Amino acid sequence: MSTIMFVHAHPDDEVTLTAGSMIRAAEEGHRVVVVFATHGEHGEVPADLRPGESLADRRRAEATRAAELAGVAGVHWLGYCDSGMAGWEQNDHAEAFVQAPAAEAAARLAALIADERPDVLVGYDWHGNYGHPDHVRVHQVVRRAAELTDPRPRLFEATMNRDRVREQFRAALAAGTPEAEGFDPDRPMDDGNPLGTPEAEINLQVDVSQQVVRRREVMACHASQVTDIESWLALPLESYAAVFATEHYLEVGSSDSMRSGWFF
Numbered sequence: 124m125s126t127i128m129f130v131h132a133h134p135d136d137e138v139t140l141t142a143g144s145m146i147r148a149a150e151e152g153h154r155v156v157v158v159f160a161t162h163g164e165h166g167e168v169p170a171d172l173r174p175g176e177s178l179a180d181r182r183r184a185e186a187t188r189a190a191e192l193a194g195v196a197g198v199h200w201l202g203y204c205d206s207g208m209a210g211w212e213q214n215d216h217a218e219a220f221v222q223a224p225a226a227e228a229a230a231r232l233a234a235l236i237a238d239e240r241p242d243v244l245v246g247y248d249w250h251g252n253y254g255h256p257d258h259v260r261v262h263q264v265v266r267r268a269a270e271l272t273d274p275r276p277r278l279f280e281a282t283m284n285r286d287r288v289r290e291q292f293r294a295a296l297a298a299g300t301p302e303a304e305g306f307d308p309d310r311p312m313d314d315g316n317p318l319g320t321p322e323a324e325i326n327l328q329v330d331v332s333q334q335v336v337r338r339r340e341v342m343a344c345h346a347s348q349v350t351d352i353e354s355w356l357a358l359p360l361e362s363y364a365a366v367f368a369t370e371h372y373l374e375v376g377s378s379d380s381m382r383s384g385w386f387f
């Protein structure tokens with residue numbers, strides 16, 4: 124049995140990027156741990172918040188439930204505040220994750236790594252797929268925390284396969300799926316770069332086709348974030364599986380071309 128630690132910026136980022144791998148690892152008997160940098164304070168606010176309940180409370184509860192359903196053994200919070208999208212005034216708030224010194228955030232994460240002793244650590248690619256400031260910060264902080272750790276876990280970075288996403292959206296357009304209109308992974312995202320990573324630079328493709336049914340249930344736990352998840356959940360299972368049956372990772376230090384494989 125190994126331990127694998129996934130680091131995410133906001134609750135629900137795990138269901139767009141790594142939930143299939145988390146479920147698969149747990150099913151195989153590995154200890155799966157997830158770390159969230161923020162509570163997603165600037166996400167969508169649901170109409171049914173109870174008196175005294177904050178969006179952070181709700182998202183924390185949703186992430187905890189999602190983790191349980193995924194078989195995750197430990198959920199940790201770095202305790203920072205969501206920084207909002209690139210250019211938002213919330214970027215400047217003192218508690219925002221992007222305002223925290225990278226060394227301080229890395230030290231918090233390194234302390235969790237020292238407790239959990241993961242064999243495999245998973246962060247984000249260099250621009251967090253689309254340039255969200257908190258995602259970029261996760262990339263930096265995970266790299267730095269890994270450097271502070273001895274023995275150093277194997278380090279992977281979750282990404283999106285731009286070539287595959289392009290094919291999927293072309294197929295969806297051809298099939299007349301209205302949601303696919305207006306999306307282009309080659310177009311500049313928030314940070315001016317196209318989405319994710321070209322396949323030629325990706326090292327690992329993970330097959331999580333056996334996990335898609337559970338994965339969808341895990342996604343549904345993040346019910347407050349309707350806009351992000353409802354169109355995915357509305358897809359027939361076959362179409363959902365076409366998008367989420369594989370997950371993609373860079374292995375830090377590797378220059379190998381993409382293999383279909385697994386972390387362990």
Ligand SMILES: [Zn+2]
Pocket residue numbers: 132133136255258
């Ligand atoms: Zn996010």
